[in-house]
Amino acid sequence: MREKWKSSFGFVMASAGAAIGLGNLWRFPYLVGNDGGGAFLILYLIFIVLIGFSVTIAEAGLGRYAASNIVGSFRKIHPGLAFAGGLGILSAYLLFSYYSVIGGWIIKYAVTYLTGRSLENPEAYFADFTSQVFQPIFFQVIFILLTGFIVYKGIAKGIEKYSKILLPVLFVLLIVTAVRGITLPNAMEGIRFFLEPDFSKLTAKTFVDAMGQVFFSLSLGLGAVITYGSYLDKKENIIKASVLVPTIDTIMAVICGFAILPPLFSFGLGASQGPSLMFVSLPLVFSKMFMGNLFGMIFFLLVFFAAVTSSISMLEIITAYFTETFHVSRKKATLILCTGVILLGIPCSLSFGVLSDFHLFGLTVFDLFDKLISNILLPVGAILLCIAVGHIWGVKNAVREVTNQGTLSFRLWRIWGFLIRYIVPAVIFVVFLAGMGILRV
Numbered sequence: 001m002r003e004k005w006k007s008s009f010g011f012v013m014a015s016a017g018a019a020i021g022l023g024n025l026w027r028f029p030y031l032v033g034n035d036g037g038g039a040f041l042i043l044y045l046i047f048i049v050l051i052g053f054s055v056t057i058a059e060a061g062l063g064r065y066a067a068s069n070i071v072g073s074f075r076k077i078h079p080g081l082a083f084a085g086g087l088g089i090l091s092a093y094l095l096f097s098y099y100s101v102i103g104g105w106i107i108k109y110a111v112t113y114l115t116g117r118s119l120e121n122p123e124a125y126f127a128d129f130t131s132q133v134f135q136p137i138f139f140q141v142i143f144i145l146l147t148g149f150i151v152y153k154g155i156a157k158g159i160e161k162y163s164k165i166l167l168p169v170l171f172v173l174l175i176v177t178a179v180r181g182i183t184l185p186n187a188m189e190g191i192r193f194f195l196e197p198d199f200s201k202l203t204a205k206t207f208v209d210a211m212g213q214v215f216f217s218l219s220l221g222l223g224a225v226i227t228y229g230s231y232l233d234k235k236e237n238i239i240k241a242s243v244l245v246p247t248i249d250t251i252m253a254v255i256c257g258f259a260i261l262p263p264l265f266s267f268g269l270g271a272s273q274g275p276s277l278m279f280v281s282l283p284l285v286f287s288k289m290f291m292g293n294l295f296g297m298i299f300f301l302l303v304f305f306a307a308v309t310s311s312i313s314m315l316e317i318i319t320a321y322f323t324e325t326f327h328v329s330r331k332k333a334t335l336i337l338c339t340g341v342i343l344l345g346i347p348c349s350l351s352f353g354v355l356s357d358f359h360l361f362g363l364t365v366f367d368l369f370d371k372l373i374s375n376i377l378l379p380v381g382a383i384l385l386c387i388a389v390g391h392i393w394g395v396k397n398a399v400r401e402v403t404n405q406g407t408l409s410f411r412l413w414r415i416w417g418f419l420i421r422y423i424v425p426a427v428i429f430v431v432f433l434a435g436m437g438i439l440r441v
């Protein structure tokens, strides 16, 4: 018997946990601020409504219909589509390998603040830590094993149980951080950077950024929602859950902006991009702020919860496939898969140290995986999903599934069908070409 979520609340918490992650905490605030503030936010919200909701419904519906891992789900629609599932497995594996590097850093920082140490020179501290060989790998392995432990425990007793605890705690910690953020002197400057609309900044790049962020943040395009949807009971309301999860993710992303940007501006730092935002600039703020150590600890704990609830969804994508295809136990599967992720994760970690000069296609291993996922694998995966659901399985069949055989109302089903069949794949395709530099707009 395949496992199921115990409740729809559990499914929503697990899915929101998968969605809320580093994408919200370190990518979203920076992107909004630099890509036009409120103007970018409006664009992002349009993409959430047009693409986010509809692709989430399609993925969750397909998963529940097939009640199988992602390869099995695509295969159930058409045997020739199994490769689309395979692509998702590959994406999840690559993604977990480099996401876990950051996961390890987060544990290291959380431990540092928990043990009461304050970082006087965060820049040197970060450079020294990440360029080492053993320490970052050690913490990365801890992160992978913690993720593996939750996934090994299973759907209801592992993923659902831990998401139901970690997500509410994360929410409270985030609110504490955001309230502290906006009550600091000069907080307004950060809020202005975050939200003041600048429509002149809306260029082709902003469209690419906004769409990429929608996919990454909602964990779409690689089968996370298909996998989680496959554990849904036939009685649950998929449409409601598929609107709720992206909504929660978006609200949390905006709160992250309030938690992160005002403190940076309050201390005259501004928003830097990438790792240094979280691991250099914010620790610098904590070192100067009243009770900074406490806020540093709260912050890295919350980031850790966000990262781990996301990484379990990546591992579950592969674990579901592995257990159902090779008929191995969950325990064996997670053990083997975690070992595989550690092996691939090590060169990602070393990209910041001894392998920093090793480049493939002009990128370090870490950056290569990141670009490969965000710019190629996720959009291609999403287009394949739209074709599979909209054109091969068919809108009528999909609607029958998500309305529980017509017993739930879905008044916008025609619009949804039109979006999934034509608009979403077309938009993704154009933005994908622009992102690859093939199309100049």
Ligand code: PFF
Binding pocket: 018, 019, 020, 021, 022, 023, 024, 095, 216, 217, 218, 219, 220, 222, 223, 224, 310, 311, 313, 314
């Ligand atoms: N949504 C996660 C984040 O915002 O950090 C990242 C992610 C998790 C992407 C799981 C894809 C996935 F399957």
